[in-house]
Amino acid sequence: METGLGRVGSCSKEDQKIYQEWFNFTDSDGDGRITGNDATKFFSMSRLSRPELKQIWAIADSKRQGFLGFAEFITAMQLVSLAQAGHELTSDMLKTEINDENIKPPLMEGLDTLVALPLDAVTSIIDGLKRLYIEKLKPLEDTYRFNDFVSPFLTDSDFDAxxxxxxxxxxxxxxxxxxxxxxxxxxxxxxxxxxxxxxxxxxxxxxxxxxxxxxxxxxxxxxxxxxxxxxxxxxxxxxxxxxxxxxxxxxxxxxxxxxxxxxxxxxxxxxxxxxxxxxxxxxxxxxxxxxxxxxxxxxxxxxxxxxxxxxxxxxxxxxxxxxxxxxxxxxxxxxxxxxxxxxxxxxxxxxxxxxxxxxxxxxxxxxxxxxxxxxRRINEFVKRARAAKIHAYIISHLKKEMPAVMGKAKAQQRLTDNLEDEFGKVQREFHLPAGDFPSVEHFRQVLNGYNIDKFEKLKPKMIQAVDDMLGYEIPELLKKFRNPYD
Incomplete structure (x- = not known):
């Protein structure tokens, strides 16, 4: 296939169709405009740094409208693709002809899973696990900082490796x-x-x-x-x-x-x-x-x-x-x-x-x-989900133990020093197995770098979503892809 030259902001019909699907997904309120909040969530999937994304927004929103329409969105996506390929971003790029291969749709981590077919239409167990992770487990991990204490967020490549x-x-x-x-x-x-x-x-x-x-x-x-x-x-x-x-x-x-x-x-x-x-x-x-x-x-x-x-x-x-x-x-x-x-x-x-x-x-x-x-991947996924639940219980319990106004520094020090006792309280309150709890020393070491008062309270809906995933959705997923003659 021959490659030609093109300008940032123009694209083929095939690419335009992809961008339209992405634009509709990102435009949460359906007003045809992508504002800062929508863009922050969507553009973070590119895995580019904050300064790079700031520059991309500034170039794409050249009229300083404060939002991206569909044309500006295409420009932004092509700039993301160029940045991922290692190009230096400048406003002159809008006037320069660039190799078509460098302005193809960029890699957006986890996007294919989010805009894919619903769970009952996935075509493999791994695809189903990806979608369950993005929809059910990752929000819990993000809320209670599981990635800082236990394990980094999973990416598509972790599932496919x-x-x-x-x-x-x-x-x-x-x-x-x-x-x-x-x-x-x-x-x-x-x-x-x-x-x-x-x-x-x-x-x-x-x-x-x-x-x-x-x-x-x-x-x-x-x-x-x-x-x-x-x-x-x-x-x-x-x-x-x-x-x-x-x-x-x-x-x-x-x-x-x-x-x-x-x-x-x-x-x-x-x-x-x-x-x-x-x-x-x-x-x-x-x-x-x-x-x-x-x-x-x-x-x-x-x-x-x-x-x-x-x-x-x-x-x-x-x-x-x-x-x-x-x-x-x-x-x-x-x-x-x-x-x-x-x-x-x-x-x-x-x-x-x-x-x-x-x-x-x-x-x-x-x-x-x-x-x-x-x-093994299913086994590790289930282990991770249970670990994330226990982590959420621990973090929310520590938050609950903090005073409302006075003496927060002393309370944090007391909780950190008596972490074994706090683990025991969580275990008894939620009837959790002791063997599933993390290492006290490692947890204390990471906890010392955080302000417990900034942690989130327990969100039962998130816990319930993970319970439903473990109790119903994963078994249904396995049942769907079992031997059809069993």
Whole structure:
């Protein structure tokens, strides 16, 4: 398809039809004018900064009418598209001819879900979850600042992303080699050696050709689920990159290669970003609540003989029991995941047979991940909805405990210091399971940066909407897309 030149403010009939649908959706009172309040909600979906949106409004509303008509709305949307493509915005753009490809309708996060068909007309479970999130769950999260305390808001790319497998371990345990072994080749940016070679987080995913993309670039890609990583700052993003290559396995799964977990404080501080923990046990502690997603691989097992392997395996299981703190036995896969042939002299015939079976089991487990992706997404969505409800109860309870006029600072300090007791009150009042409550220490740490008096009171209608979603709408959604012959 050939591309031509066009001016900002003019568009094809196809684009005009899209803009008309967006305009009608945004114009809440139907008067043919988009005012500041309507624009603030709608334009925030572009994920542009406030100064950029201010400039877009100023250029589009060149007559200073205080509103956008349909023609001005088209201009604003095309300016948003140009800003997303990295162009510098100036008023001269209205007079300049620009490549048609750069003034196509912009990416508006979540808009397709909002203007889509009603819930009873969605065409997949994931589309239904997106719509339920935008309509029912996100308003509750936004009102009670769930994104600041627990987890960032979900985007469309979070729902559409392929399952991810992250590899954690000390340096030179074979994490990068493991990915190479599964893919049958090196990925762009892979470094393998006995010293700590991987010094950054590398997302290995499917792409049309082999290339590496810097972290700051992929963090602003609307179609990639990494926008939440911007909260870790530029130091982290400079040590984060995406490695793309065409591969059938990557069409189903995305791998995340990580730096080796260092054991010393001095080594950790020399990294230009704060890696979450100093050692592997602390990393595993931070994964509590996600035990069902953890798989343990005892790699390079062919480097020891059978007797030594039994001792290493026993020591590993004992250590895992202390770290994971669960009565269930963690599944440990034993093998040597590299392109080199097995050291049969050390492993022996029994070891060789064991390693082959263990590798087959692990590969079967990995291949099974995409099959369970939809079920896992539903499970995580329901967990998030329950966590958001409990968070709303906690925030509104703290607000209720604040005095109306005098002594607010002392009351806030008392509530923060006695957070465990306040959690207990919420649990008893609303009959909630204690295990579903957040970490007291983490909650207190975030709470210290807020004025409790500014929090919202409990809004029963919002809670009821989430209850209806969990009790009726999600079961109906699953029922609609079950096997028609059941």
């Amino acid at each position: 392929k399952p991810m497998v992250m590899l954690l371990g000390q340096y030179s345990t074979g994490k990068t080699t493991f990915i190479k072994h599964l893919l049958g080749c090196n990925y762009p940016g892979a470094h393998i050696g006995p010293e700590p070679t991987t010094d950054r987080f590398i997302v290995v995913m499917s792409g049309p050709d082999e290339r590496s993309i810097p972290g700051n670039t992929i963090a602003v890609h609307a179609d990639m689920p990494f926008s939440g990583l911007t909260t870790f700052g530029g130091a982290f993003l400079s040590k984060f990159e995406c490695s793309q290559m065409p591969h059938p396995l990557l069409d189903q799964i995305t791998f995340v290669d990580t730096p080796g977990v260092l054991s010393g404080e001095k080594q950790r501080t020399q990294r230009s970003y704060d890696f979450t923990a100093m050692n592997l046990s602390e990393s595993l502690h931070s994964l509590r609540g996600h035990d069902d997603k953890i798989r343990v691989v005892l790699n390079k097992a062919d480097k020891v003989d059978t007797q030594q392997l039994m001792r290493v395996y026993g020591a590993l299981m004992w250590s895992l029991g202390k770290v994971l703190n669960t009565p269930e036995v963690a599944r440990v896969y034993i093998g040597s995941f590299s392109e080199k042939p097995l050291d049969e002299a050390a492993a022996g015939p029994i070891g060789k047979d064991l390693f082959v079976k263990e590798q087959d089991d692990l590969l079967a487990d990995l291949i099974d991940i995409p099959k369970k992706a939809c079920d």
